[in-house]
Amino acid sequence: MKTGAxxxxxxxxxxxxxxxxxxxxxxLKNTLESVGPLWxxxxxxxxxxxxxxxxxGKRLLRLSKQQKRGGALMGLCLAAAYILQTYGxxxxxxxxxxxxxxVYCVMVPFLAWGIYRRKPKLQHVLAAFLCLAGIGFVxxxxxxxxxxxxxxxxxxxxxxxxxxxxxxxxxxGGQGDALSLSVLQFAVAAIVCWLGALPLEAPPVSVPxxxxxxxxxxxxxxxxxxxxxxxxxxxxxxxxxxxxxxxLESLFGTxxxxxxxxxxxxxxxxxxFALIFVSVLMAETGLHLFKKNDEKT
Numbered sequence: 001m002k003t004g005a006x007x008x009x010x011x012x013x014x015x016x017x018x019x020x021x022x023x024x025x026x027x028l029k030n031t032l033e034s035v036g037p038l039w040x041x042x043x044x045x046x047x048x049x050x051x052x053x054x055x056x057g058k059r060l061l062r063l064s065k066q067q068k069r070g071g072a073l074m075g076l077c078l079a080a081a082y083i084l085q086t087y088g089x090x091x092x093x094x095x096x097x098x099x100x101x102x103v104y105c106v107m108v109p110f111l112a113w114g115i116y117r118r119k120p121k122l123q124h125v126l127a128a129f130l131c132l133a134g135i136g137f138v139x140x141x142x143x144x145x146x147x148x149x150x151x152x153x154x155x156x157x158x159x160x161x162x163x164x165x166x167x168x169x170x171x172x173g174g175q176g177d178a179l180s181l182s183v184l185q186f187a188v189a190a191i192v193c194w195l196g197a198l199p200l201e202a203p204p205v206s207v208p209x210x211x212x213x214x215x216x217x218x219x220x221x222x223x224x225x226x227x228x229x230x231x232x233x234x235x236x237x238x239x240x241x242x243x244x245x246x247x248l249e250s251l252f253g254t255x256x257x258x259x260x261x262x263x264x265x266x267x268x269x270x271x272x273f274a275l276i277f278v279s280v281l282m283a284e285t286g287l288h289l290f291k292k293n294d295e296k297t
Contacts, residue, residue, distance in 0.1 A: 010237040013229040014229070014237060014245040017249075018246055022098065022252020030261075031218075038193050038196045040086065046194075051224035060184070074185040075188025081160035084160065095253060095257035095265070096138060096154070097253070099253070100154040101161070104157075106279055106280060108166065110124070136272070137272030138151070230246075247281055247284065250277060
């Protein structure tokens, strides 16, 4: 495949990943009506771990002790993030859940500051202020659409998503087998969710067929397949471009919520979403957001 074709295919893979992840919010919201959050996550992570494990094979045995420790920490952070996000979705709309989750991109530089003493750049400070302003407009909604415990849980999940990225940087950046680490990560997250689901939630009974199909879609497609698409697409796409494409997840999440969940979008909510979206872009790309991209692929 020629360079230009690979570049286009890489962008298409990332775009597809964002689209698929965006659809998962409405699908998960509807599935929560018949299956508990921990059961959904336990099955979802188990499916993803088994699917990727088929491709990883014996490579899993070659992970070092440090990488195993990192994979386990990644799984713990991922489990906490998904649990908070999924419980949050019970009490808020898919659109708000999608956008409020995205603030983890803004949190990462400040967590790195606290952990690694790397002072955040001006772009990160500005992004944080924009993000806070956006959250403010989201929370200023009146009545039932205002800021609620679902929104608070969703914002909390962003902290663990950010921590997961910090752990990935520490244990997986440039040295680890990304596929094997992901298998371990999903396996640990599955164990955590099974340990919570079995004693805390009643086993799902009389579950409609479409709910099982939705769980399979989220486990095999939104988790397993999307990992492959993201990892492959990043090989042929500049990081600044990839960051912009991946932030489309929140937009797709809101669009599918409006179309299929009939979410009511007000002017204040739109302004809040817009500010959060710009803050995420600024945190990911900095001044590249406002400059012509001259990076060669």
